[in-house]
Amino acid sequence: MSEHLANSSAGISFIVNGEKRTVAAHGMKRLLDVLREDLHLTGTKEGCGEGECGSCSVRMNGELVNSCLVPVLQAEGATIETVEGLGRAEALHPIQKAFLECGGAQCGICTPGMLMATAQLLAVNPHPTIGEIREGLAGNLCRCTGFKRIFDSVAAVVVEMDATAKTGGAHAG
Amino acid sequence: MYAMPQPVRRSSTAQTMSTSEKTRIVGTAVPRKEGVDKLLGRARYLDDIEREGMWYGATVRSSIPRGLIRSIGFDRRIDWTEFTVVTVADIPGRNHIQLINADQPVLADGMVNHCEEAIVLLAHPDKHKLREAVDAVNVEYEPLMPVLTIEESERQETIVWGADNILKSFLLEKGDVDAAWAQAAHIVEGEYRTGAQEHLYIENNGVIAEWSEGNGITVWGSLQCPYYVHKSLLAVLDLPEDKVRAIQTETGGAFGGKEDYPSTLASHAALLAMKSGHVVKMTYDRMEDLAATTKRHPSRVRHRTALDGDGKLLAMDIEVATDGGAYTTLSSTVLSRATLHSPGPYVCPNVRVSSKAWATNTVPYGAFRGFGAPQAIFAIERHMDEIAAAIGMDPVEVRRRNFLHDGDTTATEQVMREPVILDKLLDRALTESDYYERQKRFAQENQTRAVKRGLGIAAFYHGAGFTGSGERYLNSLAGIDVTPEGRVRVLVANTEFGQGTNTILSQIAAESIGIDYDDVEMAPVDTNVVPNSGPTVASRTSMVVGKLIERAGLQLVGTLRERAGLREEFTREEFFAACERLREEDGAVISLCRYEAPAGIFWDDQKYRGEAYPAFAWSVQVAQVAVDTTTYSAEVEEFWSVQEVGRVLHPVLAGGQIEGGIAQGIGYALYEKVVWKDGRMANNQMTNYIMPTAEDVPPIHVYFEEIPCRFGGFGAKGIGELPHDGPAPAILNGIRDAIGVGFNAIPLLPEDLFAQLVTQESKAEVSAV
Numbered sequence: 001m002s003e004h005l006a007n008s009s010a011g012i013s014f015i016v017n018g019e020k021r022t023v024a025a026h027g028m029k030r031l032l033d034v035l036r037e038d039l040h041l042t043g044t045k046e047g048c049g050e051g052e053c054g055s056c057s058v059r060m061n062g063e064l065v066n067s068c069l070v071p072v073l074q075a076e077g078a079t080i081e082t083v084e085g086l087g088r089a090e091a092l093h094p095i096q097k098a099f100l101e102c103g104g105a106q107c108g109i110c111t112p113g114m115l116m117a118t119a120q121l122l123a124v125n126p127h128p129t130i131g132e133i134r135e136g137l138a139g140n141l142c143r144c145t146g147f148k149r150i151f152d153s154v155a156a157v158v159v160e161m162d163a164t165a166k167t168g169g170a171h172a173g
Numbered sequence: 174m175y176a177m178p179q180p181v182r183r184s185s186t187a188q189t190m191s192t193s194e195k196t197r198i199v200g201t202a203v204p205r206k207e208g209v210d211k212l213l214g215r216a217r218y219l220d221d222i223e224r225e226g227m228w229y230g231a232t233v234r235s236s237i238p239r240g241l242i243r244s245i246g247f248d249r250r251i252d253w254t255e256f257t258v259v260t261v262a263d264i265p266g267r268n269h270i271q272l273i274n275a276d277q278p279v280l281a282d283g284m285v286n287h288c289e290e291a292i293v294l295l296a297h298p299d300k301h302k303l304r305e306a307v308d309a310v311n312v313e314y315e316p317l318m319p320v321l322t323i324e325e326s327e328r329q330e331t332i333v334w335g336a337d338n339i340l341k342s343f344l345l346e347k348g349d350v351d352a353a354w355a356q357a358a359h360i361v362e363g364e365y366r367t368g369a370q371e372h373l374y375i376e377n378n379g380v381i382a383e384w385s386e387g388n389g390i391t392v393w394g395s396l397q398c399p400y401y402v403h404k405s406l407l408a409v410l411d412l413p414e415d416k417v418r419a420i421q422t423e424t425g426g427a428f429g430g431k432e433d434y435p436s437t438l439a440s441h442a443a444l445l446a447m448k449s450g451h452v453v454k455m456t457y458d459r460m461e462d463l464a465a466t467t468k469r470h471p472s473r474v475r476h477r478t479a480l481d482g483d484g485k486l487l488a489m490d491i492e493v494a495t496d497g498g499a500y501t502t503l504s505s506t507v508l509s510r511a512t513l514h515s516p517g518p519y520v521c522p523n524v525r526v527s528s529k530a531w532a533t534n535t536v537p538y539g540a541f542r543g544f545g546a547p548q549a550i551f552a553i554e555r556h557m558d559e560i561a562a563a564i565g566m567d568p569v570e571v572r573r574r575n576f577l578h579d580g581d582t583t584a585t586e587q588v589m590r591e592p593v594i595l596d597k598l599l600d601r602a603l604t605e606s607d608y609y610e611r612q613k614r615f616a617q618e619n620q621t622r623a624v625k626r627g628l629g630i631a632a633f634y635h636g637a638g639f640t641g642s643g644e645r646y647l648n649s650l651a652g653i654d655v656t657p658e659g660r661v662r663v664l665v666a667n668t669e670f671g672q673g674t675n676t677i678l679s680q681i682a683a684e685s686i687g688i689d690y691d692d693v694e695m696a697p698v699d700t701n702v703v704p705n706s707g708p709t710v711a712s713r714t715s716m717v718v719g720k721l722i723e724r725a726g727l728q729l730v731g732t733l734r735e736r737a738g739l740r741e742e743f744t745r746e747e748f749f750a751a752c753e754r755l756r757e758e759d760g761a762v763i764s765l766c767r768y769e770a771p772a773g774i775f776w777d778d779q780k781y782r783g784e785a786y787p788a789f790a791w792s793v794q795v796a797q798v799a800v801d802t803t804t805y806s807a808e809v810e811e812f813w814s815v816q817e818v819g820r821v822l823h824p825v826l827a828g829g830q831i832e833g834g835i836a837q838g839i840g841y842a843l844y845e846k847v848v849w850k851d852g853r854m855a856n857n858q859m860t861n862y863i864m865p866t867a868e869d870v871p872p873i874h875v876y877f878e879e880i881p882c883r884f885g886g887f888g889a890k891g892i893g894e895l896p897h898d899g900p901a902p903a904i905l906n907g908i909r910d911a912i913g914v915g916f917n918a919i920p921l922l923p924e925d926l927f928a929q930l931v932t933q934e935s936k937a938e939v940s941a942v
């Protein structure tokens with residue numbers, strides 16, 4: 001990486017949850033910290049800082065990444081989605097609704113990452129089998145649920161999204 | 174400190190009857206109280222909180238397991254004037270965390286007794302400067318011989334705690350064990366071991382502390398027991414009660430790991446805040462959290478059992494030893510629970526349990542879901558299968574012949590007054606898992622396949638609430654108030670960390686008052702706002718605290734009827750109008766209830782006899798296991814869990830508790846190994862301390878049999894710990910069923926399977942020659 005980029009104070013720009021943001025941060029600062037500290041998007045969590053737990057998962061250019069492993073300079077020009085962009089209190093995203101109803105969140109600390117992993121999984125594969133759900137979420141650790149109700153939640157989203165598609169309704173994301 | 178308000182006058186009509194038959198809210202799957210905040214990512218966990226001008230704290234820790242501190246040097250390459258430095262000399266009060274024994278220093282005083290023991294604390298406004306500074310504090314030691322295992326501690330050649338290394342011991346005796354051996358048709362012996370287990374909550378420990386002359390110390394933290402923290406801060410900082418305040422923030426998992434440890438971390442952050450004059454945040458990264466905080470006690474349990482010719486238990490002689498680590502923390506109560514769970518759910522006329530918690534120079538072990546029971550139940554439930562093999566009986570049948578029933582007495586002579594339905598649970602588990610059909614099929618398939626399958630069973634109870642007289646000593650106070658804004662609040666110090674405290678207590682409050690779930694909220698867990706309703710541990714929240722809230726709700730309605738003209742049947746509007754009439758008279762609308770020990774419950778702490786627990790939750794679990802005899806890996810393929818936990822307050826949350834506990838139990842059995850190197854955890858990362866992932870946890874089937882319990886909130890008993898008790902023995906019994914080899918130690922990783930199987934094979938070859 002060039003000295004210029006690493007010490008960039010001119011700013012690194014990217015789109016977060018549909019909004020263009022520019023931050024003046026060291027290029028090697030972790031995307032996780034930029035989201036949490038510079039942009040105050042604290043929904044994205046740190047569980048391990050070494051790419052193992054997935055609680056820092058965000059979507060970047062349509063891929064799921066562990067934001068604790070991404071130096072922010074790699075996010076220059078990228079499109080990033082975090083939990084804050086998923087839904088609102090008055091209009092939960094179908095994934096959030098399903099996790100709420102099916103018991104997919106207990107302590108909630110893995111939840112933002114799990115929701116983003118689910119969004120990624122369903123974007124790539126709208127009708128995953130249970131095996132594909134397990135595989136798709138294998139990078140996201142949950143210590144509370146034993147995963148079963150997380151799988152149930154994902155399955156419920158699929159049903160809900162199919163029903164909406166049939167009735168002609170549209171869902172974001 | 175919580176200032177006790179004038180309680181609502183006791184009303185004669187406020188009977189503490191249980192309204193558990195027909196319910197509108199209890200027993201339904203209402204949405205989790207704090208669920209929407211968690212799903213939107215706006216729930217505020219400790220590390221999400223930033224304060225203006227906040228500093229950050231870090232800890233200089235011992236690099237050796239035991240030794241004298243010769244000197245503490247501060248490297249000149251650091252400008253120390255930028256930092257706040259706290260050593261033991263800065264502690265205004267007592268240098269001890271206030272748990273059962275006050276033996277654990279807040280900061281090492283001239284001596285260290287385990288690796289990672291805190292010696293010096295540093296604070297700085299820039300958190301990135303702290304790591305280098307921690308490395309620039311040079312502690313010189315005169316190392317002393319450490320004691321690192323139960324066996325080394327037992328030898329008592331090196332004394333590292335008290336006069337004899339014994340943190341606590343118990344002796345429980347029923348009948349005459351020594352006289353029983355002569356009549357025995359069979360005597361079966363076994364030794365069983367369990368390793369340390371890490372909680373691995375995904376949110377690490379963290380605390381923020383703020384000091385001011387006027388308000389004293391306030392700490393916010395990811396914690397289970399605000400009043401434990403409160404108690405330690407009073408002593409460590411030498412402050413009066415009204416100058417110490419502890420507040421729980423949203424807590425990202427705990428499992429017991431945030432029961433005792435936050436008292437230490439809060440003391441550290443408070444000392445830095447006091448000395449620096451700044452708000453100080455201390456959060457651990459994963460490596461520090463794994464290396465420095467508590468874990469599940471390792472154990473060794475020996476059984477010697479006498480049986481008659483029909484496979485009925487005549488005598489059980491049990492010796493329990495746990496590794497407590499360097500300081501007592503909660504080792505005595507963990508040992509107590511291990512002792513009381515070690516004979517299993519069986520009737521036996523003659524029982525002796527001799528148990529000891531041994532001090533070693535490792536990080537102190539602490540509370541972890543199950544609290545000694547998983548260790549004890551691993552031993553007895555593995556032992557039952559060894560008994561079955563030794564006497565040539567089906568493991569299911571041995572258990573059935575010895576199960577406790579109504580009217581029987583346990584090892585502490587506690588009479589089973591409430592229904593015990595072990596037979597029913599067992600039958601259901603066998604039916605749901607199609608146990609015998611599967612077993613038959615596996616026996617056939619195993620003859621020709623490298624992957625061998627088997628089924629294993631575990632039957633067990635878990636005592637709900639504090640052991641023995643514990644609840645009486647706790648003397649919990651909890652209640653309900655109504656705010657002028659028309660919100661009904663549950664006032665408890667019991668914390669939500671995923672298990673559903675907020676939801677079930679709100680359900681109970683709404684149900685007992687007769688209002689909507691949405692009208693109820695939880696008061697903030699802040700020692701200035703809520704009374705001490707006891708710690709959130711020991712599966713006591715739904716049963717003990719739930720009952721207090723149920724009573725408080727009925728009491729409130731009774732008072733409103735008597736003094737504020739509330740009619741027998743009332744609408745929501747009438748309820749809140751009556752509350753306002755009461756407020757005009759009393760200034761507040763609040764209903765508090767104190768714990769009342771159930772009548773006829775008696776416990777003798779000295780003799781260790783009597784009613785050990787007000788109620789027991791019961792379970793039978795079945796594990797289907799596959800052992801690949803070419804790769805030496807064992808895997809759980811399917812799991813069934815049938816339990817009786819009293820009334821199920823919330824089906825989704827209850828199911829989630831059971832499944833989550835089973836997943837942790839599977840990790841305990843087959844994945845999670847703490848690797849020790851010279852007294853320090855060597856694999857303190859998520860890359861090498863492995864927990865089960867979404868791909869590892871098998872399909873889990875959960876079934877409840879409900880028998881409302883008269884001591885619990887709307888009939889609930891404890892649920893949170895029970896499911897973790899059974900998986901390890903069920904899985905290892907399944908391995909025995911699959912390959913005919915009994916393993917007596919967990920965790921059982923492929924290398925351990927390999928080691929024992931290869932040794933056995935070579936032994937078999939030798940004897941065949």
Ligand code: FES
Pocket residue numbers: 045046047048049050051052053054055056057066067068069
């Ligand atoms: S914090 Fe990024 S993977 Fe754990």
Ligand code: FES
Pocket residue numbers: 104105106107108109110111141142143144145375425426671
């Ligand atoms: S809900 Fe607690 S870690 Fe997943």
